[in-house]
Amino acid sequence: MTQPIVHMENIEKHFGNIIALAGVSFDIFPGECHCLLGDNGAGKSTFIKTMSGVHKPTKGTINFEQKQMNFNSPRDAMEAGIATVFQDLAMIPLMSVTRNFFMGREPTKGVGPFKRFDVEMANEATMESMREMGINLRGPDQAVGTLSGGERQTVAIARAVYFGAKVLILDEPTSALGVRQTSNVLATIDRVRKQGVGVVFITHNVRHAMAVGDRFTVLNRGRTLGTAARGDITPEELQDMMAGGQEMASLEGSLGGTV
Amino acid sequence: MSETNANILDERVKKESALARMLKRPELGALGGFILVFLFFLLTADSSMFTLAGTLNWLQPAAQIGILAIGASLLMIGGEFDLSLGSMVAFAGLVFALLVVNTGLPLIIAIPLTLLVAGAIGMINGQIVIRTGLPSFIVTLAFLYALRGLSLVLVKWITGGTTQMRGVREAVEGDFLAPIFSGDVFGGLFLWLAERGWIATFANGTPKATGIPVEIIWFVVITLLATYVLVRTPFGNWIFAAGGDANAAANSGVPVKLVKTVLFIITAICAAFVAITTVMDAGTADSSRGLLKEFEAIIAAVIGGCLLTGGYGSAVGAFIGSLIFGMVLIGLTYTGFDQDWYKVFVGGILLVAVLFNNYVRKRATGER
Numbered sequence: 200m201t202q203p204i205v206h207m208e209n210i211e212k213h214f215g216n217i218i219a220l221a222g223v224s225f226d227i228f229p230g231e232c233h234c235l236l237g238d239n240g241a242g243k244s245t246f247i248k249t250m251s252g253v254h255k256p257t258k259g260t261i262n263f264e265q266k267q268m269n270f271n272s273p274r275d276a277m278e279a280g281i282a283t284v285f286q287d288l289a290m291i292p293l294m295s296v297t298r299n300f301f302m303g304r305e306p307t308k309g310v311g312p313f314k315r316f317d318v319e320m321a322n323e324a325t326m327e328s329m330r331e332m333g334i335n336l337r338g339p340d341q342a343v344g345t346l347s348g349g350e351r352q353t354v355a356i357a358r359a360v361y362f363g364a365k366v367l368i369l370d371e372p373t374s375a376l377g378v379r380q381t382s383n384v385l386a387t388i389d390r391v392r393k394q395g396v397g398v399v400f401i402t403h404n405v406r407h408a409m410a411v412g413d414r415f416t417v418l419n420r421g422r423t424l425g426t427a428a429r430g431d432i433t434p435e436e437l438q439d440m441m442a443g444g445q446e447m448a449s450l451e452g453s454l455g456g457t458v
Numbered sequence: 459m460s461e462t463n464a465n466i467l468d469e470r471v472k473k474e475s476a477l478a479r480m481l482k483r484p485e486l487g488a489l490g491g492f493i494l495v496f497l498f499f500l501l502t503a504d505s506s507m508f509t510l511a512g513t514l515n516w517l518q519p520a521a522q523i524g525i526l527a528i529g530a531s532l533l534m535i536g537g538e539f540d541l542s543l544g545s546m547v548a549f550a551g552l553v554f555a556l557l558v559v560n561t562g563l564p565l566i567i568a569i570p571l572t573l574l575v576a577g578a579i580g581m582i583n584g585q586i587v588i589r590t591g592l593p594s595f596i597v598t599l600a601f602l603y604a605l606r607g608l609s610l611v612l613v614k615w616i617t618g619g620t621t622q623m624r625g626v627r628e629a630v631e632g633d634f635l636a637p638i639f640s641g642d643v644f645g646g647l648f649l650w651l652a653e654r655g656w657i658a659t660f661a662n663g664t665p666k667a668t669g670i671p672v673e674i675i676w677f678v679v680i681t682l683l684a685t686y687v688l689v690r691t692p693f694g695n696w697i698f699a700a701g702g703d704a705n706a707a708a709n710s711g712v713p714v715k716l717v718k719t720v721l722f723i724i725t726a727i728c729a730a731f732v733a734i735t736t737v738m739d740a741g742t743a744d745s746s747r748g749l750l751k752e753f754e755a756i757i758a759a760v761i762g763g764c765l766l767t768g769g770y771g772s773a774v775g776a777f778i779g780s781l782i783f784g785m786v787l788i789g790l791t792y793t794g795f796d797q798d799w800y801k802v803f804v805g806g807i808l809l810v811a812v813l814f815n816n817y818v819r820k821r822a823t824g825e826r
Contacts (some may be wrong), residue, residue, distance in 0.1 A: 274711070289709040291702030293769045293819070302699050303711030305692035315690045 210259035219245040221421040227397040234408040237418035251283040252276030280365035292344030328357040349380025368399045484763030487814040488778035503792035511667040520784025521677035527758035529728030531776035536721040537701030537768030538594040542601035547748025548609040550730035555743035558629040565635035580726025584719040609745040627741030640738035642669025684773035702769030761811040
C-alpha cells in the first residue's frame with residue numbers, strides 16, 4: 200500500500216485563549232482528491248495554513264513523506280512540495296499570463312550581468328502547461344485580467360503543478376464561480392490528480408466535493424468529525440455533519456431538500 | 459462568460475488584429491500624442507525648429523526631464539511615487555558643488571559620492587514608506603519640502619547669503635571625466651559634416667549645431683537600460699509584480715520590499731545625475747533648480763502610459779512623454795504664441811493621456 204505524502208496527527212492550534220483546532224487528523228495520498236468540508240468558522244483556514252507552513256501547530260505532528268516536518272515558513276512548505284492556491288490566487292490582472300506564471304521564480308539564461316529573464320522558454324512552458332489543463336490561451340502575453348475566474352484558478356493550479364507540487368491545497372476554488380467555470384475547475388482537479396498530485400480540496404459545497412472527491416473529511420468547531428471514502432457516505436450525511444446535524448435536520452423539512 | 463471550448467478560442471485568435479495588439483502597448487498613447495504635437499509645431503512653428511540645431515535645442519530639456527521621468531516611471535510601475543525628485547536635483551547639485559569647489563575633489567570621487575548621498579536619501583524615503591505603510595505621496599512630499607529647505611539654508615550658510623554656488627566650471631575644467639557629463643559630444647563629426655556641407659553652417663563655416671548635448675546620449679542609454687531591465691530581467695518582472703499587487707507578489711516569493719527600496723534609490727540617483735550634468739553645464743549650483751520637476755517627470759511618465767495605481771507602464775513611453783515635454787517647452791518660442799501657453803498645453807496633454815490610459819487599461823485587462 201502506498202504511503203501518505205502528508206500525514207497530520209492530532210493537530211491543535213490555539214490563538215491565545217481561542218482554540219481554533221482541537222485535535223485534527225488528516226492525511227493525503229498521491230493521486231487522490233481529499234475534500235475538506237466545513238462551514239464558516241469550522242477551522243478550515245487555520246488548518247490549511249498550518250499545513251502550508253503559515254502557522255505552527257500548538258500540538259500534534261506533521262509527517263511529510265514519513266519524516267516529521269517542522270515548516271517554519273510557507274517557503275519551506277513550498278520547497279518541500281506543498282503548494283497552496285489561496286482564494287486571492289496571487290495573480291496580478293495587469294500582467295501577462297507568463298509573467299504571472301513565473302512571478303518570483305523567473306527562469307534565466309546567460310551569466311553574470313547578462314543573466315536575463317528567459318522569456319521564450321517561459322512563454323513556451325506557460326502555453327504548454329495551460330494546454331495540458333485544457334485552456335488554449337490567445338497568447339502568452341494575454342493579461343490575466345482578461346481571463347475568466349475559472350481560467351485564473353486553472354493558471355494558479357497549473358503554476359503550482361509546474362513548480363513540482365506534490366500536494367496541492369485549493370482553498371475554496373469554486374466558491375466564487377459560475378456553473379460552467381466550476382465544472383472547468385473540477386475537471387482541472389481531476390487532471391491534476393491523475394498526474395499523481397495529492398489534492399486537498401477545501402469547500403463548503405457538498406455537490407462540488409462529491410463530484411471529484413475520493414475521500415471526505417468534515418471539520419466542525421475545530422474537530423474532525425471523521426473521514427469517509429467515496430461511496431460510504433451520502434451527500435445528505437455530509438451536509439448534516441457540516442452543519443452540526445441538528446439545526447440542519449429541522450430546517451431540511453421546511454426547505455424541502457433544496458440545500 | 460468566457461468560453462473554454464477550443465474551437466471558439468481559435469476563432470478569437472484570428473480576431474485579434476495587429477491594431478488590437480498595438481492598442482495594448484502602454485506607449486501607444488504617448489506615440490499618438492507625440493505625432494499630434496509634432497504636427498502642431500510643424501504647421502505653426504518656424505521651420506528652424508526641426509532643423510538639426512533646432513531639434514537638438516528642444517531635445518536637451520527633453521533629456522533632462524526624461525532622465526528623471528525614467529526613474530519616476532520605474533518607481534510608478536513599482537507602485538510608488540517620489541515627489542522629492544525636484545528638490546533632490548537642487549540638493550544633490552549642491553552636494554556636488556560642495557565636493558568639487560569647496561573640497562576640491564576630482565570628478566571620479568565627487569560624482570560617485572554625490573550619487574551615494576542621493577541614493578542614501580532615496581533609501582530613507584523607501585524605508586519610511588515600507589516600514590510605516592504610509593502612502594509614498596505623503597512621505598516624499600515631506601522630503602520635497604525638507605530637501606528644498608535644506609538646500610536653501612545650506613547654500614546661504616556656505617556662500618554667506620546668496621542662493622547660488624559658483625565656481626563649478628573652473629573647478630572641473632580639465633578633469634578627464636568632465637566631457638562625459640557636460641557639453642557636447644561628436645563635435646568632430648559635426649565639424650566634418652559641416653565641411654562637406656551636409657549640415658547647416660553659419661556664414662563663417664562653423665556648424666550651427668556643434669555636437670550632441672551629452673545628456674541626450676545619457677537619456678537614450680538610460681531608457682534602453684531601463685527597458686531591458688523591465689522586459690528582460692527577473693527584476694523587471696518583480697517591478698511589475700510589486701506595483702500590480704504587492705501582497706500577491708510577496709506571496710509568490712517576490713522580495714517586494716527590496717524591489718521598492720531599490721526603485722527609490724534608482725529614482726534618487728537619476729535626480730542626482732541630472733543635478734550633476736546641469737550643475738556642470740551651468741557652472742553653478744542653484745537652490746531653486748529642479749523646481750516642479752517632480753511633477754513634470756511624473757506627467758511625462760503618465761503620458762508615457764504609466765498608471766498612477768502602479769503595475770503598468772513603460773520606459774519607452776516615458777521617453778516619448780519627455781520628448782513631448784521638450785517639444786512643447788521650446789517649440790512655443792518658435793511660434794507666435796505666448797510662452798506661457800506651455801503649462802496649458804501640458805495640463806491638456808496630461809488630462810487626455812490619463813483618459814486614454816484608463817481606456818487602454820480597461821481593454822488590456824478585459825474590465826468592463
